[in-house]
Amino acid sequence: MKKVWIYLENGIFLEGKSFGSIGTKVGEIVFNTSMTGYQEIITDPSYAGQFVTFTMPEIGNVGVNEEDMESVSAYAKGIIVRNYQKRFSNFRGKESLDELLKRYDVMGICDIDTRFLTKVLRDSGNQMMIASTEINDKEELKKILESSPRIEEINYIKEVSTKKSYIHNQGIYDARVFSYNPAPPSKAKIVAIDFGVKRNILNNLCEAGLEVEVIPQDFDEKDLIKRYENKEIDGIFLSNGPGDPLILKDIHEKIKKLIEAKIPMFGICLGHQLLSISHGYPTFKLKFGHHGGNHPVRNEKTKKVEITAQNHNYNVPQEISQIAEITHKNLFDNTIEGLKYKNTPIFSVQHHPEASPGPHDSRYIFKEFVDMILEHRNRS
Incomplete structure (x- = not known):
């Protein structure tokens, strides 16, 4: 060495x-x-x-x-x-x-x-x-x-995002047979915007019953809105990713348009932060961030404590409670871990429900995304 x-x-x-x-x-x-x-x-x-x-x-x-x-x-x-x-x-x-x-x-x-x-x-x-x-x-x-x-001055999502669209159709890994489950029959189709998405997030989206098309970070929001209006897609997932979300100004403007179109959306980590910024509530940097597989998060609806995996340096402000219901809180420092936006089919979480530290404490969140999409589609 x-x-x-x-x-x-x-x-x-x-x-x-x-x-x-x-x-x-x-x-x-x-x-x-x-x-x-x-x-x-x-x-x-x-x-x-x-x-x-x-x-x-x-x-x-x-x-x-x-x-x-x-x-x-x-x-x-x-x-x-x-x-x-x-x-x-x-x-x-x-x-x-x-x-x-x-x-x-x-x-x-x-x-x-x-x-x-x-x-x-x-x-x-x-x-x-x-x-x-x-x-x-x-x-x-x-x-x-x-x-x-x-x-915080470097846009790393351009480096980590896929360069072309593809279909992901693989379920979660089954340790009993040492292979991945095939994706179950889809209940709806979504587009996952790749800002640095983890493969296991895509696996869990498929396992929950979604057909997943992954697209690059330089997406065309007008095309997505048109596809949604033509019933070609049923929702959008905003992925995790690296760096400071505040520098992604072009992404903020695109997400604002998706919000205005009332498309069902779900965000994890960076996606959670981008939704907050696009709603007008800028993120702030934590002192040393949350990185690990042992962070207790309380579900504010059920009051159950979930052991979660986390990886973020930035967080959304408490003031966002004016326009969104706080659904999850971090019990280490009381920061916001989950939001459900009022009067829109949009929610997000800061932690990683796919990482399975509990091992399955937070996996229900993917099902909630599917349920929200189906409910919104039935109303339309």
Whole structure:
């Protein structure tokens, strides 16, 4: 393993060892508290532009496989771990994590005190950092970091979104038979706008009874409205994705038109944030975000607590309760986790109901989308 040097914008300078891709990379550093699922995290497009610090100390021990890929690539800048295990042992493992990282140009950094690093981020908040296997001079790293664009200035959805439309017709993974369920007969057809969608979200939409057409982020809102009016589609899904939603101004204007057309819509994570902004309520950045598979969320209708998986740095403001019913709340910090907009067939959640940390606490949300579409279609 080569040596690698890390410099954080608060002045912290660390030395570790590298695996995966080598070189010099700049990104935002966050921490993730999940105990399992490192491959799903690394291949989640929402981590584009970020270094993920794992609080789980042993990473790489079960290898990787094709079935656990959440997208066609891995978009994170890098991962930071305490101990990396190149020799994996699992009956589903097909290759090492090191091989996956090299294939998709993701830097791996190990032999770092991730407990210390997590405390730094918890106290100081997420920040930009630079990592290099080529440069060991602190001042030179600082100079490069200061001259690099910040994550909130970069539109990463252009990089992670599909370049052409396609049909997704695969259900959820069945661990009992080690294969994906075929999609059940569809009850309605939707368009999923891909801002960096996770494959398992599409699987759950299909499993709920939807025919899913995935389209790129540079969609034509007029065409979607026309297709809806001609009854070619029954609803729209707004996906998760990376970066600051406030910079996506062209997307805001397009979603406003979809809202005005009263098309049934459902958003997850970035989609949840974009719906808020498009309704006139800008998002704000959390100190260190929510990243992990152990976040308790209370369903405000049933009062049940769901264990959820989360991955976001931004949140919608409390003032949005003027135009939307708050359906879910985060019990860690009381931030909004779900909304149902008044007088429109639109709802959204901030957490990830497809990630199954509970394991199925929030999967009902996909069924609610189907029920809303069918109810709205019957009224029309």
